[in-house]
Amino acid sequence: MKHWFFICLLLPAAIKAQDCNLKKDQDLLTNKPKLSTGFIELDNAILNIEVSGKDIDFFFVIKNKAANCFNDESEVLVTYEGGKLKNEYRNSTGYTNCEGVFHLVFRNSATYTPSGLQKLIAKKAISFLFTASNSKTTLVALNDAQQKIIVQLATCIAKDAKTVL
Secondary structure (H helix, E strand, O other): OHHHHHHHHHHHHHOOOOOOOOEEEEOOOOOOEEEEOOOEEEOOEEEEEEEOOOEEEEEEEEOOHHHOOEOOOOEEEEEEOOOOOEEEEEOOOOOOEOOOEEEEEEEOOOOOOOHHHHHHHHOOEEEEEEEOOOOOEEEEEOOHHHHHHHHHHHHHHHHHHHHHO
């Protein structure tokens, strides 16, 4: 009996807890709550995921100076583990910028998690291939640690996105 009690006490420490350290803030225009992951460093880019009452925004800043002009025609190709499953998304900003800013936006809903976000949770993304307005590309290849971080952050975002509606 003592052994079972000891094992039960250690069990929470042994189980890898979901670490959702999301930053809580308010939207400056609407004064409604929003959540953010903070910026994480990737190869050739940095990423911040932000959730508001309307959107879930994967905000990338591309470091490649030759291919950092994006408009509403620019695209990102997400390749998942195994290399066969891919999804293509358009830049959601609606304006042209040459600062390397690319927004991948999903609609936030109280009743469902967007399918693109579900895929980022269920399968590890191994790369993001950004195509700029001048047709130049930037590959952001993810190592194992970065893949796990993106899955973890996407899981946290999906779980907490409904709290800001």
